[in-house]
Amino acid sequence: MIATDTLTDGEVRLRRNRLRDHLDSFGDLAIRDVGENRPRRLLEFRLSAPGDPCDQEVEAVFREYYDRAGARGWRIAKYTYEYRDLRRGTRLAYHLHSLDASPELVPHAHCGGEAGDETGHLRAVPYELMEANAIFMKLYASDADPDCSAFLPLALTRP
């Protein structure tokens, strides 16, 4: 479950550094920290595996958006955790953001291929970034496609 507590500037930086140290074990990592002086801040971690000098096989891009909460605090506003297997042309993603016009944050997944056989919004629980990375890297290590059929549609259908 993702932390929804307010984080101080120092705690955001600590989180950034911890995630850097963790993700760096899985491939080549590029980090962007955008908007620290603005009302909204983005932490982006772009992981390319298996890493130089090997050809890139998969990419995982983790984006966390934080909104200012008080003078020195930050609260998670939304996230997108994306995994793409470039060899297989497949995608698995976990998102937390609002849908349509509602302000409610809705955790959901996307699953499918690059060629347009997306399955729309799928039901998912909220994930912490490292949990999502563990799922993505397990998929990579298994050399398997994501099992998109295991996801239910996001919209409930009641008979």
Next chain:
Amino acid sequence: MALADAPVLDDLARSLTRPFYSPAEVATLAGVSSSTILNYIHANRLAAIQLSERTYRIPRKAVLRLLGAAGPAPTLVEEPAKDPDSQH
């Protein structure tokens, strides 16, 4: 654990071309026992993916780091004044 000098480590980095390695393979590369590698994993000293109860796979970059040939360091770009909603 740095096991060799720089040229050897460069050769090692080039020779490890698979994305994941088993604990036994890493143990051979590091010159330690498989149980030592498993202890590192359980102590969170070595990153690994658990595929099943007893099956782990260690990512290439973690193997290189263990052997002292970590490869490119992470890059960090800080843009404190930029609006992140305009970023892609």
